[in-house]
Amino acid sequence: MVMPKFLRIGLHQSNVSGYTSKAWCVRRVGSMIFLKWGAVEVDGAGKGRKVYWSRTPQEKTVRCGSAERAQDYAKSAIARRRSHRYEPLSGSITNRPRSAASSPELxxxxxxxxxxxxxxxxxxxxxxxxxxxxxxxxxxxxxxxxxxxxxxxxxxxxxxxxxxxxxxxxxxxxxxxxxxxxxxxxxxxxxxxxxxxxxxxxxxxxxxxxxxxxxxxxxxxxxxxxxxxxxxxxxxxxxxxxxxxxxxxxxxxxxxxxxxxxxxxxx
Missing domain, CATH: 3.30.70.1230 (Nucleotide cyclase, GGDEF domain)
Structure with missing residues (x-):
């Protein structure tokens, strides 16, 4: 099942590149809700926009007891994010590829x-x-x-x-x-x-x-x-x-x- 994703914009930034923000994802499977959220970096604009996790995202599983309750939970959660200036995000959120020359040291x-x-x-x-x-x-x-x-x-x-x-x-x-x-x-x-x-x-x-x-x-x-x-x-x-x-x-x-x-x- 595709996981709906939302990018927090605060303002319309569809034509802006190179900023940091937050992303939030939700997926319903039967009576269970899977959530994922965290800081992201946005590169490019429009259809060429790519979104990367800045760090390992947080994850949470919610057991709702029934598919109907899970569906209501997802709808409510999505509505809350939309009211906090999140917009639907198409495409995937990936980990930024590391350069071969990059050092894991602090x-x-x-x-x-x-x-x-x-x-x-x-x-x-x-x-x-x-x-x-x-x-x-x-x-x-x-x-x-x-x-x-x-x-x-x-x-x-x-x-x-x-x-x-x-x-x-x-x-x-x-x-x-x-x-x-x-x-x-x-x-x-x-x-x-x-x-x-x-x-x-x-x-x-x-x-x-x-x-x-x-x-x-x-x-x-x-x-x-x-x-x-x-x-x-x-x-x-x-x-x-x-x-x-x-x-x-x-x-x-x-x-x-x-x-x-x-x-x-x-x-």
Whole structure:
């Protein structure tokens, strides 16, 4: 039996290539439901689009007791995904072929990590309606990616209405954050931004590490219109610099050891 597949788009990206997203699959066999979901990478556009699992997908089996209940379960599950901006996906989702030269060994890298998040997105979406909100989000992602490209940032993933990216230099990440702020204000959006610098591990093409979690927690401490950085980012800044900071105090970041001093980017 063919497994129906759905790709989370958040906006219409049928003519866009080279982004990360999520995929979800469901298959019914008699009274049983087989689910599979996970992060994916999208290459190409239109009929030439190819979707690869970024990492091993999660799987789950649901025993519904009867074929009728299983059918209702599948219909309900599909309806929920469609309401969360998933679109039907034709073709297969495969594991990205490994290069013969690729090494299975872990690789470590140091980067400045940027997390962008829209403030009040749920209320904004409800006010504008699905059609207008989808259009606004299309402009939002286009603006973010334009600034990332200008600043030589690397998009890692999208998280709902947020974006996670990395930079080789902290100043580039900060300048990109303020540029994104200015760009999205023309769309009537306010964002909060957090930046942290640290090591992460690349394993099988996946980026993992505590640094990403710290960056997310820093962003959560920011208010609308604020760009907050951790002390690790500030310490890496070359002096003199045109970027000015204001001490934002010492904070306990949820789930992160020790307290961290944060700084607000001024100007």
């Amino acid at each position: 690789k470590q890298a140091l980067a400045t990590i940027l997390i962008v998040d829209i403030v009040g997105s749920t209320a904004k979406a409800a006010k504008l309606g699905d059609a207008r909100w989808t259009k606004v989000m299309g402009h939002y992602y286009a603006a973010v990616r334009k600034e990332l490209k200008s600043s030589r940032g690397k998009e890692v993933t999208t998280t709902g209405d947020g974006v996670l990216a990395t930079f080789k230099a902290p100043a580039a990440g900060i300048n990109c954050a303020t540029a994104i702020q200015r760009a999205v204000r023309t769309l009537g959006l306010e964002i909060r931004v957090g930046l942290h610098a640290g090591e992460y591990t690349i394993s099988g093409g996946e980026m993992v590490g505590l640094a990403f979690h710290i960056g997310t927690r820093v962003a959560a401490k920011a208010r609308a219109g604020e760009v907050l950085v951790s002390s690790a980012v500030k310490d890496l800044m070359k002096t003199p610099s045109t970027i000015r900071f204001r001490d934002h105090g010492s904070h306990q970041l949820k789930g992160v050891p020790e307290r961290w001093r944060l700084y607000r980017v001024e100007g």
